[in-house]
Amino acid sequence: MLKQQDKRGNLIILSGPSGVGKGTILSALMDNYDDIHYSISATTREARVGEEDGEDYYFISEDKFESLVEKDDFLEWAQVHNNYYGTPKKYVEENLNQGEDVILEIDIQGAQQIKEKFPQGVFIFLLPPSLEELKSRIHHRGTETEDAIQTRMKNAKKEMNKVEDYDYAVVNDEIEEAINKLEAIIIAERCKVKS
Ligand SMILES: Nc1ncnc2c1ncn2[C@@H]1O[C@H](COP(=O)(O)OP(=O)(O)OP(=O)(O)O)[C@@H](O)[C@H]1O
Ligand SMILES: Nc1nc2c(ncn2[C@@H]2O[C@H](COP(=O)(O)O)[C@@H](O)[C@H]2O)c(=O)[nH]1
Numbered sequence: 001m002l003k004q005q006d007k008r009g010n011l012i013i014l015s016g017p018s019g020v021g022k023g024t025i026l027s028a029l030m031d032n033y034d035d036i037h038y039s040i041s042a043t044t045r046e047a048r049v050g051e052e053d054g055e056d057y058y059f060i061s062e063d064k065f066e067s068l069v070e071k072d073d074f075l076e077w078a079q080v081h082n083n084y085y086g087t088p089k090k091y092v093e094e095n096l097n098q099g100e101d102v103i104l105e106i107d108i109q110g111a112q113q114i115k116e117k118f119p120q121g122v123f124i125f126l127l128p129p130s131l132e133e134l135k136s137r138i139h140h141r142g143t144e145t146e147d148a149i150q151t152r153m154k155n156a157k158k159e160m161n162k163v164e165d166y167d168y169a170v171v172n173d174e175i176e177e178a179i180n181k182l183e184a185i186i187i188a189e190r191c192k193v194k195s
Pocket of ligand 1: 004016017018019020021022024036065137138139141172173175
């Protein structure tokens with residue numbers, strides 16, 4: 001892929017309520033692009049069955065998380081659905097400085113922090129076709145307890161009011177269509193003359 005010389009990469013932020021399909025869409029997208037770098041977050045939540053440390057997340061203790069916060073090693077961090085999540089700073093900065101695009105899959109609070117530091121970031125909000133469909137997707141994923149689903153649905157209703165703070169809104173109804181839209185946004189942002 002051609003790159004404009006001396007241009008920093010784009011920082012792409014994908015947010016949206018739990019269960020909307022962020023991870024599913026990004027893993028399909030990452031299979032097609034070797035020049036977009038997915039930032040692996042750190043979290044204090046327990047790994048789900050099938051999740052790998054260093055691949056899905058860096059699974060760390062609360063003590064370790066706190067020490068990383070104190071060392072200012074996170075670009076942003078937040079408490080989300082009763083656990084802590086943060087974006088390691090070094091990986092993002094190194095790739096952007098090399099002209100590579102980096103994508104963050106983070107919650108709304110984290111995106112707000114990034115907006116203050118990187119207003120030139122590309123902010124994309126993924127929406128479900130409906131709240132009923134959102135609930136059904138979290139149920140079918142089968143990774144959360146009933147209590148956790150309730151917390152996530154309660155948070156989703158608040159989070160969805162924040163869509164207006166984003167540059168783009170993409171509805172994830174038909175998955176292929178949502179992937180195509182995300183790709184189109186990323187390609188268009190690469191072609192921008194001014195940012
Ligand atoms: N367009 C779609 N149509 C139907 N099901 C979908 C669609 N997109 C994703 N799913 C399913 O919805 C469930 C939730 O998707 P996923 O885990 O990617 O969501 P997420 O936004 O990353 O959630 P979280 O924020 O909790 O990590 C998965 O079981 C996935 O297979
Ligand atoms: N602010 C941040 N939010 C993050 C980060 N990594 C993931 N997330 C968001 O947390 C929720 C829950 O994720 P889950 O894997 O437990 O279902 C979801 O909205 C993620 O996007 C991060 O580094 N910072």
